[in-house]
Amino acid sequence: xxxxxxxxxxxxxxxxxxxxxxxxxxxxxxxxxxxxxxxxxxxxxxxxxxxxxxxxxxxxxxxxxxxxxxxxxxxxxxxxxxxxxxxxxxxxxxxxxxxxxxxxxxxxxxxxxxxxxxxxxxxxxxxxxxxxxxxxxxxxxxxxxxxxxxxxxxxxxxxxxxxxxxxxxxxxxxxxxxxxxxxxxxxxxxxxx
Amino acid sequence: xxxxxxxxxxxxxxxxxxxxxxxxxxxxxxxxxxxxxxxxxxxxxxxxxxxxxxxxxxxxxxxxxxxxxxxxxxxxxxxxxxxxxxxxxxxxxxxxxxxxxxxxxxxxxxxxxxxxxxxxxxxxxxxxxxxxxxxxxxxxxxxxxxxxxxxxxxxxxxxxxxxxxxxxxxxxxxxxxxxxxxxxxxxxxxxxxxxxxxxxxxxxxxxxxxxxxxxxxxxxxxxxxxxxxxxxxxxxxxxxxxxxxxxxxxxxxxxxxxxxxxxxxxxxxxxxxxxxxxxxxxxxxxxxxxxxxxxxxxxxxxxxxxxxxxxxxxxxxxxxxxxxxxxxxxxxxxxxxxxxx
Numbered sequence: 129x130x131x132x133x134x135x136x137x138x139x140x141x142x143x144x145x146x147x148x149x150x151x152x153x154x155x156x157x158x159x160x161x162x163x164x165x166x167x168x169x170x171x172x173x174x175x176x177x178x179x180x181x182x183x184x185x186x187x188x189x190x191x192x193x194x195x196x197x198x199x200x201x202x203x204x205x206x207x208x209x210x211x212x213x214x215x216x217x218x219x220x221x222x223x224x225x226x227x228x229x230x231x232x233x234x235x236x237x238x239x240x241x242x243x244x245x246x247x248x249x250x251x252x253x254x255x256x257x258x259x260x261x262x263x264x265x266x267x268x269x270x271x272x273x274x275x276x277x278x279x280x281x282x283x284x285x286x287x288x289x290x291x292x293x294x295x296x297x298x299x300x301x302x303x304x305x306x307x308x309x310x311x312x313x314x315x316x317x318x319x320x321x
Numbered sequence: 322x323x324x325x326x327x328x329x330x331x332x333x334x335x336x337x338x339x340x341x342x343x344x345x346x347x348x349x350x351x352x353x354x355x356x357x358x359x360x361x362x363x364x365x366x367x368x369x370x371x372x373x374x375x376x377x378x379x380x381x382x383x384x385x386x387x388x389x390x391x392x393x394x395x396x397x398x399x400x401x402x403x404x405x406x407x408x409x410x411x412x413x414x415x416x417x418x419x420x421x422x423x424x425x426x427x428x429x430x431x432x433x434x435x436x437x438x439x440x441x442x443x444x445x446x447x448x449x450x451x452x453x454x455x456x457x458x459x460x461x462x463x464x465x466x467x468x469x470x471x472x473x474x475x476x477x478x479x480x481x482x483x484x485x486x487x488x489x490x491x492x493x494x495x496x497x498x499x500x501x502x503x504x505x506x507x508x509x510x511x512x513x514x515x516x517x518x519x520x521x522x523x524x525x526x527x528x529x530x531x532x533x534x535x536x537x538x539x540x541x542x543x544x545x546x547x548x549x550x551x552x553x554x555x556x557x558x559x560x561x562x563x564x565x566x567x568x569x570x571x572x573x574x575x576x577x578x579x580x581x582x583x584x585x586x587x588x589x590x591x592x593x594x595x596x597x598x599x600x601x602x603x604x605x606x607x608x609x610x611x612x613x614x615x616x617x618x619x620x621x622x623x624x625x626x627x628x629x630x631x632x633x634x635x636x637x638x639x640x641x642x643x644x645x646x647x648x649x650x651x652x653x654x655x656x657x658x659x660x661x662x
Contacts, residue, residue: 144404148397155393163388173392180400185407232384246377269382272348300378301335 132196133262150196151180153224157271160202161280164227164266165208175208182207192291201267206242212218228258229266253300268293324363332368335568347379376585425506449473450492452613453637455590462486462499464513467590469532470611485512485523492610493532495590500526500545516552520569523548529561530586538569541586594632594640601626601648604640608659612637619662623648 130138130146132153138146157178162172179200183190193199203205231247231254254262260282267273267281279289324342339342346352352372353359362369369376390396421518424491448468450456456468460476464486468474468534473493498513515522518538527545532538540549549559549567559567559577566586568576580586588595594607602624606617614637620622628647635638653660 144401148401151397151400152393155396156387156390159390160388169392170388172390173396177400181403181407184400185410206480223405229382230385233379234387243377246374247381250378250381265382266385269344269379270385297335297339300338 136193137198137208139183140192142187142192147180147184147199150200154197154200158200160216161201161271162208162265164229164263165225166212171211172208175204175211178211179204179207196275197271198277198280201271202283205281206283225264227263229254231260250300253302256299256302257296261292261299264289264293265296324357324491326357326364329361329368330365330638332371334378336370337368337372338378343372343375344379347376352376358382374476383468445475445477447473447475453611455592460486460488462501462513464499465494465497469495469589471613485510485514487514487516490517490531490533493530493534493589495528495530495587496524497528498545513642518569519552519571520558521550521552521555522549535606536570538567540567540569541565541580541583542567543583543586588631589634592633592635594628594634596628598627598629598630600624601628601644604628604632604644605661607634608637608640613657614654615658617658617660619660620650623650625660 130149132150135146136151139150158176158179159172161174166172183203209225231251254265257265263282264278267278273281275286275289275293278284278293279286281287284292326578328614329337329340332340343352343358350354358372362372385418448456448458448466450468450470450472452471454470456472456629457466458468459465466474469492472490472494474488474490476486476488482494496515501511502616506601511525513524513526515524515531518533518536520538522529522531522540527547528543529545529547530539530541530543532540540547540561542563542565544563546563547561548557549561549569550557551572558569558572558575561567561577564579564583566578566580568574568578582595585595585597596604596652601618605618605624608614609616626648632643641659644650645652648661650661653662
């Protein structure tokens, strides 16, 4: 199995099968990422297609990249934002591009009630964040990106990326469980073990 | 720095949530089984609920449901259907780019040559002929010039103005000046002027030969009329009629003679030397002037011998052959010198 970088190099040489492999491995990821900004499948489909057609068209001008995923996310985000900006112009809305995180529904390592409570906490905290803060949280945890990678995708400096994430984390503090409750829960859990 | 459980003594939920090592442990699966976090939990039991909640949050984020699209194949087919069109256009663009690049280079060369040409036309231009060579060319006004060996003609290309056409000659040249004046209305710009040997020759449309060698200027008019002026005083020295020759060695020595056979004057152009009772000295001077050799005559009495006839003079050997035959001498070329003995 060829890795992404090999596929990327082959794609740049014009090998269509490698291009298809890249498309196959990233289609779902990009679609999922895009879905956080926009719930209209059609827009997302168009964006992915536009991205890949552009890539093929400009393949000789593309550089080799240390991270294919990073490159594609960044490029996809740019294409999608342009599409969303067009939509906004038509509808006259001048809003920040939204970003919605959908938390996991079931996570069975802890009790269902506790899970529900923690989930609600986190959801509330995320709701209070700005869309860009949510996006950072998503890229950091879900996409497992480094600060540098997040900075590249979001077109920010690493410093402001760090700041944005720090403020996001800070805002989470406000939504933590009361200390006593945590102790109590912990004791209960230890006893039940 | 070595990671120790002590570092995590005062960690709260948010600190674990934010800790890279903790995140990666949770991401890898079950942090409960990670020996390091077990140690942290055993040494500082109060961190255990924090770890648990932080892990839950992290898991909630990591395990977000993936939004599924069933359109992947359809999407790919749409992309794939576009690829041939893109390829075609890419090729066209590539060809176009190569073409424009080449065209650009060609254009640059053309523009450069045009501007150089312009520049050369604006400024002075010199045409010349080396030793043993001749140069025939046409001036911008379509006057024709035959330049003899070891000669040069300089001119200024601003003849479009109302100034007369002017040239400066060194050596020998046969001029065939184009008559540009409208009948009976001669303007300054209709004159053609040759600067040579301290005089200015002014003509309209004529044929004439000018020879400026060894401080002696010889002008022979073949057709039309020609006026000779002193270059510094602008005084008219002579006015020639066709068939007349004018010799000038400074203001003190002016001579006008008749030359009946114009072919004697233009012979050099046809690679001939016409000798009409000419001295050997004149022939030797011609060799020196036109071929650039120094001629040493061991028997100086030969200088006063006179020769008649036509010598083919396409190259030096032709002339030397004739000299050997007529004077019964030997010739020897050593480097830049011809010895006649």
